[in-house]
Amino acid sequence: KKKVSFTKEQQALMKVIIDAYNKHQIPQDVAKKLLQDKYSTEENFLLLTEMATSQVQVLVEFTKNIPGFLSLDREDQIALLKGSAVEAMFLRSAQALNKKMPIGHTEVLEERIRKSGISEEFIKPMFNFYKSIGELHMVLEEQALLTTITILTPDRPYVKDQPAVERLQETALDLLRKMCVLHHPQEPQYFARLLGRLTELRTLSHYHAEMLASWRVNDHKFTPLLCEIWDVQ
Numbered sequence: 001k002k003k004v005s006f007t008k009e010q011q012a013l014m015k016v017i018i019d020a021y022n023k024h025q026i027p028q029d030v031a032k033k034l035l036q037d038k039y040s041t042e043e044n045f046l047l048l049t050e051m052a053t054s055q056v057q058v059l060v061e062f063t064k065n066i067p068g069f070l071s072l073d074r075e076d077q078i079a080l081l082k083g084s085a086v087e088a089m090f091l092r093s094a095q096a097l098n099k100k101m102p103i104g105h106t107e108v109l110e111e112r113i114r115k116s117g118i119s120e121e122f123i124k125p126m127f128n129f130y131k132s133i134g135e136l137h138m139v140l141e142e143q144a145l146l147t148t149i150t151i152l153t154p155d156r157p158y159v160k161d162q163p164a165v166e167r168l169q170e171t172a173l174d175l176l177r178k179m180c181v182l183h184h185p186q187e188p189q190y191f192a193r194l195l196g197r198l199t200e201l202r203t204l205s206h207y208h209a210e211m212l213a214s215w216r217v218n219d220h221k222f223t224p225l226l227c228e229i230w231d232v233q
């Protein structure tokens with residue numbers, strides 16, 4: 001069994017990120033609404049919109065707790081949030097939906113997504129991603145670090161000081177690499193598999209941008225926060 005040791009800084013960083021990841025969860029009342037018995041397409045879409053709005057609020061709060069994030073240039077902070085919002089939301093949603101739920105809850109949620117007016121061409125890659133995340137059986141530390149790494153992607157549009165973001169992302173990558181060795185000693189490629197999910201996330205966010213255009217056409221309403229972060233309307 002390979003020995004993995006963490007520096008004091010890495011232990012402190014992990015604690016801060018895990019606390020932030022646990023603290024900022026979707027309010028249970030919003031998640032519970034998803035399990036109500038309503039099934040019209042419009043109502044499903046509205047519920048997913050409500051969930052997504054809540055996810056963005058949770059994302060902003062989580063991001064503010066990433067060590068070093070608030071020391072970045074303020075405009076770069078906004079550029080990172082806007083650039084990663086869809087990817088971080090899909091990653092967080094996939095991780096949440098893969099969590100153990102009471103019998104039948106997962107199926108209800110999956111059905112709601114399928115019956116929400118989202119076109120099949122988007123549903124397919126979305127569910128492939130959701131299932132591929134489930135197969136990884138990530139521990140909480142890996143989930144929180146992967147979300148952090150997604151947010152701290154230096155090459156988002158309009159980021160001015162990319163090296164500053166790279167330094168933060170590399171710290172999280174070093175920690176994630178060690179976490180993978182510690183929790184998945186039998187799978188030397190596990191870390192590479194996790195990073196491969198980030199590529200799949202980028203594809204999903206391109207699909208999402210296309211969907212937004214089509215939803216706008218058939219006049220789906222979004223909340224002000226989603227319009228702001230998704231550059232809609």
Ligand SMILES: O=C1N(Cc2ccc(-c3nnn[nH]3)cc2)c2ccc(Br)cc2C12CCN(S(=O)(=O)c1cccs1)CC2
Pocket residue numbers: 025026031045048049050051052089090091092093094096097109113118126127129130208
């Ligand atoms: O809503 C989703 N869900 C259900 C969902 C989301 C979050 C939690 C949760 N529980 N606790 N914490 N989080 C549970 C279920 C889900 C699950 C997996 C993947 Br992959 C993706 C999704 C989306 C993300 C948003 N889109 S969206 O296209 O941006 C869109 C916005 C408005 C209308 S449609 C739809 C699919």
